[in-house]
Amino acid sequence: MSRLSEIARCPAAHKRSVGPHQFRRIGDYVLAVDDAGRFVFLSPSEYRDFLKGLKPDSPLREKLGHAGLLRDAFDFDDAAQCSAERGLLAWPGTSVHVIRLEKYGSRDVMDLGTARKVVDFVFTVPGPCVNLRLCAELTKQTWGLVWFIVQYARRKGEWHKRPVAFTWMGQSAPSVEQAEFLAAHKVDLRTEMWLSGKPKKGLVPMGVRRATALVQAPANQAAAWVDCLAEAGVESVLLATPPSDTGAFLEFYAAAIDRMLQLQGRLEIREERALGLLSGRRWLLPGHDLLSELCYAPDGGIYSSELALVMAGDGKDLLKLGQVGSTRYEDLAKSPAVRAVLAASLSENQPMCSQCAYRAFCAIPPSESLAAQGTLWGRHPSSERCSLHMAILDILFARLARTESAEALRAWMS
Amino acid sequence: MIRYKLSKPPYTKESLRLSALSVGDRAEVFLDEGKDHFIVELKPVGKIKESELKVLAGEFLNEALTCLYRQELIRFAPELSQATAAQFLEKGFPATPPDPLEQLEPQVRIDRNRDTEELLAAARNLIR
Numbered sequence: 001m002s003r004l005s006e007i008a009r010c011p012a013a014h015k016r017s018v019g020p021h022q023f024r025r026i027g028d029y030v031l032a033v034d035d036a037g038r039f040v041f042l043s044p045s046e047y048r049d050f051l052k053g054l055k056p057d058s059p060l061r062e063k064l065g066h067a068g069l070l071r072d073a074f075d076f077d078d079a080a081q082c083s084a085e086r087g088l089l090a091w092p093g094t095s096v097h098v099i100r101l102e103k104y105g106s107r108d109v110m111d112l113g114t115a116r117k118v119v120d121f122v123f124t125v126p127g128p129c130v131n132l133r134l135c136a137e138l139t140k141q142t143w144g145l146v147w148f149i150v151q152y153a154r155r156k157g158e159w160h161k162r163p164v165a166f167t168w169m170g171q172s173a174p175s176v177e178q179a180e181f182l183a184a185h186k187v188d189l190r191t192e193m194w195l196s197g198k199p200k201k202g203l204v205p206m207g208v209r210r211a212t213a214l215v216q217a218p219a220n221q222a223a224a225w226v227d228c229l230a231e232a233g234v235e236s237v238l239l240a241t242p243p244s245d246t247g248a249f250l251e252f253y254a255a256a257i258d259r260m261l262q263l264q265g266r267l268e269i270r271e272e273r274a275l276g277l278l279s280g281r282r283w284l285l286p287g288h289d290l291l292s293e294l295c296y297a298p299d300g301g302i303y304s305s306e307l308a309l310v311m312a313g314d315g316k317d318l319l320k321l322g323q324v325g326s327t328r329y330e331d332l333a334k335s336p337a338v339r340a341v342l343a344a345s346l347s348e349n350q351p352m353c354s355q356c357a358y359r360a361f362c363a364i365p366p367s368e369s370l371a372a373q374g375t376l377w378g379r380h381p382s383s384e385r386c387s388l389h390m391a392i393l394d395i396l397f398a399r400l401a402r403t404e405s406a407e408a409l410r411a412w413m414s
Numbered sequence: 415m416i417r418y419k420l421s422k423p424p425y426t427k428e429s430l431r432l433s434a435l436s437v438g439d440r441a442e443v444f445l446d447e448g449k450d451h452f453i454v455e456l457k458p459v460g461k462i463k464e465s466e467l468k469v470l471a472g473e474f475l476n477e478a479l480t481c482l483y484r485q486e487l488i489r490f491a492p493e494l495s496q497a498t499a500a501q502f503l504e505k506g507f508p509a510t511p512p513d514p515l516e517q518l519e520p521q522v523r524i525d526r527n528r529d530t531e532e533l534l535a536a537a538r539n540l541i542r
Binding site for chain 1: 433435436437438473476477480481483484487488498499501502503504505506507508509510513515516526529530533534536537538540541
């Protein structure tokens with residue numbers, strides 16, 4: 001269940017003084033957040049004083065006014081700038097293009113003609129950088145595809161003067177020759193792994209800098225696992241929970257974040273979900289349909305995310321947006337699926353989200369709601385992802401509330 | 415099969431139709447309307463336990479209530495969400511303009527196509 005916090009004996013808000021905001025109790029503090037995601041931490045007594053209406057000489061006025069919480073001292077320029085930077089209208093275009101080179105559970109692979117069309121389509125999508133994630137196990141056939149896509153996209157990047165970044169995601173280790181090619185073309189290696197029990201040396205394949213880690217290890221092993229990943233050269237990790245084990249995962253997550261903050265300056269390792277959530281930009285959240293990710297099937301189908309493609313394999317292709325070669329990028333806006341995904345991504349319209357303190361930071365990918373609950377909108381009061389995001393944001397904001405860890409966390413985010 | 419009689423406020427036809435989508439292919443949903451109530455029947459596809467059917471019906475009713483609440487919220491702040499969605503759809507999808515060099519210089523396009531064909535040939539050799 002989602003949890004919205006309450007403060008006992010909260011006075012009614014002073015209508016002329018208190019600006020629109022949401023609040024949440026975090027440890028000894030009350031977090032107050034405005035619509036644009038500007039926030040302050042107050043003690044419960046300060047928060048009550050604020051609700052009752054601050055006196056003109058109150059020392060809290062400056063702190064609260066800067067966060068946009070005082071109606072009579074509202075900084076419209078700052079609020080507008082903050083909204084413009086974080087709102088959907090500042091979306092720079094899809095940041096990650098996931099290209100699935102082989103079908104799930106079969107040996108059917110993309111053909112070279114389709115691969116060319118996919119790259120051509122990707123280069124019509126606006127955005128500061130073209131970020132391609134190639135997903136496949138390395139076989140002779142898929143290696144030919146990886147080789148072509150990297151070379152072709154690199155050339156297109158030069159022709160169109162756009163930076164291109166590559167990630168290859170798979171379990172099989174590349175040969176020496178393949179590893180040399182990938183290194184020469186700055187292809188980041190990403191792997192998926194299970195963290196269970198104590199860390200084992202050699203778990204992270206050579207050259208892997210990014211990882212998705214499914215956590216089954218106890219919290220007291222979190223620091224050891226973070227050290228293990230960082231020492232193996234992993235710079236960016238997405239910590240994920242296997243279904244039905246969220247409580248243990250969160251203990252691990254909190255300990256892992258603390259260790260990552262401690263390691264700063266010696267070994268750099270960051271957690272992707274934390275960075276995405278704290279940025280307040282929905283398009284930086286890993287796996288968010290269309291906003292952060294588009295996915296291409298081996299047959300050239302365009303899907304709103306990788307999860308949408310996985311669901312299509314089970315016969316649910318609601319989130320298929322088109323076909324490379326026949327769909328133009330500008331046609332996507334007319335697609336009913338895109339409109340539905342967009343509507344479901346607006347948290348202002350969502351029950352619970354509309355009154356949540358974390359509304360400016362959080363979003364749940366519609367494909368995930370569809371997969372878990374059968375509805376694109378999601379029923380957030382009973383959504384596991386909602387509970388997970390709230391708990392993770394509690395962990396992160398608890399660290400932002402304390403001066404010493406706040407500085408480390410801000411440096412880590414930058 | 416499970417059958418519910420639902421009063422008209424708060425339930426609306428739209429909320430029941432939307433929540434029928436969430437049941438997907440697990441059950442058929444039948445809807446009848448009286449003056450002040452709706453009759454909803456959920457007929458499971460295939461054989462399922464009575465407890466599972468109750469869970470499914472619970473999901474359906476949860477979704478219907480969520481839909482109602484969502485519609486209330488959308489009615490409460492229509493300008494904001496509609497303006498954001500409309501502008502996003504209008505301005506968020508301008509395709510990257512084609513490379514002017516490729517448009518103005520046919521030879522550039524020819525050279526690039528030849529380059530790409532050579533890459534494709536080399537990739538075919540790798541696959542063979």
